[in-house]
Every structure is written in C-alpha cells, then in structure tokens.
Amino acid sequence: MTRAPLSTTSVLDEAANVVARAAAPWAAVVVATSLPYRFLQILFIERVAELGSNATHYGRALGEIANLAILAFILSRWGRAVWARACRLSEAEGARPGREVWRVPFVAFVSYLFVAALAELLYYATAITFIGPIFALMFAGLAIGTFELNTRPGLAAPLRLIAHYSRTSRQLAAFLFVFFVATQIAFINLATAFNAGEWLVHAFANVNLVRWDVLLSFANRHYVLLLIAGAVATVEPFWIAAHVVLVRRAGVAETGDDLRMWFRELQARWAR
Amino acid sequence: MQRHCIHHPQRLAFAVCMTCRNTVCQSCATHWDGIYYCTTCLAARRTASAERGSVAGWLTLAAGAAVTLWLSARVMVWAGALIAGLF
Numbered sequence: 001m002t003r004a005p006l007s008t009t010s011v012l013d014e015a016a017n018v019v020a021r022a023a024a025p026w027a028a029v030v031v032a033t034s035l036p037y038r039f040l041q042i043l044f045i046e047r048v049a050e051l052g053s054n055a056t057h058y059g060r061a062l063g064e065i066a067n068l069a070i071l072a073f074i075l076s077r078w079g080r081a082v083w084a085r086a087c088r089l090s091e092a093e094g095a096r097p098g099r100e101v102w103r104v105p106f107v108a109f110v111s112y113l114f115v116a117a118l119a120e121l122l123y124y125a126t127a128i129t130f131i132g133p134i135f136a137l138m139f140a141g142l143a144i145g146t147f148e149l150n151t152r153p154g155l156a157a158p159l160r161l162i163a164h165y166s167r168t169s170r171q172l173a174a175f176l177f178v179f180f181v182a183t184q185i186a187f188i189n190l191a192t193a194f195n196a197g198e199w200l201v202h203a204f205a206n207v208n209l210v211r212w213d214v215l216l217s218f219a220n221r222h223y224v225l226l227l228i229a230g231a232v233a234t235v236e237p238f239w240i241a242a243h244v245v246l247v248r249r250a251g252v253a254e255t256g257d258d259l260r261m262w263f264r265e266l267q268a269r270w271a272r
Numbered sequence: 273m274q275r276h277c278i279h280h281p282q283r284l285a286f287a288v289c290m291t292c293r294n295t296v297c298q299s300c301a302t303h304w305d306g307i308y309y310c311t312t313c314l315a316a317r318r319t320a321s322a323e324r325g326s327v328a329g330w331l332t333l334a335a336g337a338a339v340t341l342w343l344s345a346r347v348m349v350w351a352g353a354l355i356a357g358l359f
Contacts, residue, residue, distance in 0.1 A: 048352040055356040059349060066345040066352075074341070092306035110333055117340035124344065124351040128358075151317070153329035155336045266284070 006249055008174040014249070015242040018087045021096050026086035027237045033079025034236060037072035038229040044069060045225060077116045080240055081109050084144050087244040105148065111158040112147035119143055138172045144240050145247035168250050175246075179239050186231035191218075194227075278310070289313050 019027070044065045048055050055062065081104045089097035119140035126132020139162065146161040166172075194216050202209050218224055275285035277297035285295035291313035301308045309317065 044348070044352060048356045051356060053357045055353040059353065062349045062352060063345065066348040069348065070341050070345040073344070089306055107333075110337060114333060114337040114340060117337060117344050121340055121344045121347055124347040127351045128355060153326070153333040155332050 006168065006171065006246075008171050008178075011171060011246050011249055012175075012178065012242055014091070015087075015238060015245045018090050018245060019238055019241045021094075022083075022086040022090040022241075023237065024096075026083055026097070026101060029086075030079045030083035030237055030240065031233050033082075034076040034233055037069060037076040038233060040065060040069040040072050042222070042225040042229055046222060049221065073117075073120065074113065077113055078104070078109065080116075080144055080236075081112055081147060083237060084147060084240050084244050087241045088148060088248065091245060091248060105151075107153050108148050108150045110153065111150035112143060114155065115143040115147075115158045115162065116140060134176060137176060138166075138169070141172060141175065141239070141243040142166060142247070145243035149247075149251075165247055165250055168246055171246055175239070175242055179235055179242075182235050182238070183228075183231045186234040187227055190227050190230045190234070291317065 044062065047058075047062060047065060051058055051062075082101060085104055086097050086101040089101060119136050122139060123133050123136035126136060142162045142165050143158070146158070146165055149161050150158050198209060198212055198216055201207055214220065216223055275295045277283045277285055277300055278294040279300050280297050283297035283299075286298040287301040287308040288295055289301070289310035290307050291309060294310055296308075296310045300310055302311065302314050304314060
C-alpha cells in the first residue's frame, strides 16, 4: 500500500466539507464567543493609536483594557475548542455532530488555554519583528489542531504534541498564505457589502447619508478595524477546521485510519 | 504491509491503538470519541479519567496557564506602547 502524500489542497477540500457539515449551528459558537475579544482588541488599538507616543504614560488605563481582553480571550478559546471538537467529530463520523460537541474534555481545554496564551504572548512580544507573528500564528494553529489529544494535565505534554506535529510546517506555511489572502478577500467583500447597502438606502429611501459616508469611509479608523475584525471572524472557522483536519490526516498512520482503509480495500477485493 | 493483531496473531490488523501504538483486530479495537483504542488502554484511560490526573499535574498546568495569561496582558500593553511610540 502506498500512502498518498499529505497535500495542502486535499486538507483544505476536506476542511471545506467539514465546515459545511458542522457550520450550523456550531460556527455560531466560535463567532459569538470571539466577538468580545475582537471588540476589546479594537478598543485597545484605538486607545494606543490615540495616545501615540504618550501611551507609555497611560500604562494603567491600557492595562485595564488588556486585562478585560485577556478575560474575553479565555471565552473565545472555549468557543474555538467547541468548534474544533465539532469539526473533529464531523470528520470522524461524516455527519453533522450532535450535543456531544459541548462535552469538551476539561484537561484538553486547560492545556489548550495554556498553549494558546503562550501563542498570544509570542505574538505580542514579537509583533514588531513581522516574522515573529508568523511563527506565533503557526503555533496557534497547531495548538487548536492538537488540543483534543491532550489527555493528562501537565505543561510539557501539549508542547510535545505541537513539536510532534510541527513536521507539517510546509502545510502550515501554505495555510498562512491561503488564509492571509482569504482574509483580504473577506475584507473587500465586507466593505463592498456595506457600500452596497449604503448605496441602496441612498437610491431607494431618499435618506440623508452624509454622516454615514463619513462613518463608512476608509478614513475612519474604527470602521477599518471593525472590517478587519469581521474578516478575521469570517475566516476563523475555516482556519480552525483546516488545522484540525491537518493534524488528523498527519496522525492518520498512528491512529490506524490507513490500516482501516487498507482492510476495507482487502475486504472489497475478497468479495469480488 | 501485513500486520496482525497483537492479541490474535491469526487475524489481520484493523486499527492501531492510539495510546500503545499496537495493531489490533476488529474485535479488540474500540472506537471511542472518534479514536481507536485497544481494550487494555481503554481500561487504563477510564481509570485515569476517574482519577482526574495527578494533583501536581493540575497545579502546574493551572499555574502555567494563569501566569502565561497574565504575562500576555502585560506584554500586550508593552508592545502597544512600543509600537505607538514608533509612529
């Protein structure tokens, strides 16, 4: 039996099928739980941008927003864990998952929270380097992909799992590129949708939209940040599903799926 | 590639136990929560679940997660102020 090489496109195809099966209603959980965190991130960026070089003098005020953002971060990671479990169950069973999705193993979630916080820490600590966030995003992807494989509490085990699956670095880098482009396309689509809505109201309802013209323009930083958050929220379920499928496919030999397929193939051959 | 069940050498392998990596036949493999386990490992897993892991493991993990989250908030402020100062 020759095992087919792991291709990025096949993983993305499978991820698209998984999302189509599990999206209703489970994608709503990941989107709804990530909104508070995204809004607080926007608030933080806006405050920092307003303060500019004086930001160092307002550490306490910024710290309060950062603390709230980290609380919202915990909620958003729980939503991601639920969605990742829905994706894995959907892929394993080939059907829409039921209520068992809510039963996220506690040890797996706390382990994931630890590595996700570590990824966030890496992201902020290396934000200025541009290359650092790329590795932080790859780390975060593997963290959600491997989260359900954590069965025992400990600090080393989730990191060992991530190190084990980092052999898929080629696919992870390809995902980064694909989802970077996808986020930009989602951004353009959202901006176009808002503009089309404004144009329709202007064309048919004869409403004075001068104020909305200002609000929905790219000169408005708040609007641009909201569009970015919306684009990220749109792409996020696909990104998580892709990493869950990638880890599943990479570990296919270890979990016995390839043997099972081989056994079915032999059975079919004997039946003929 | 001809692998056989570790408990029944006359039977062809059906799956690999995710914990011990041994090949097992269809009657020895249990599909639980989307993953295959052999009967021995499944029993061990159930016992481990009942014990809820070691106390030390839980304390380390909880402390590690709390410290990393706290540090993330601090580094978020530090990075924000640093980047704002540059532009």
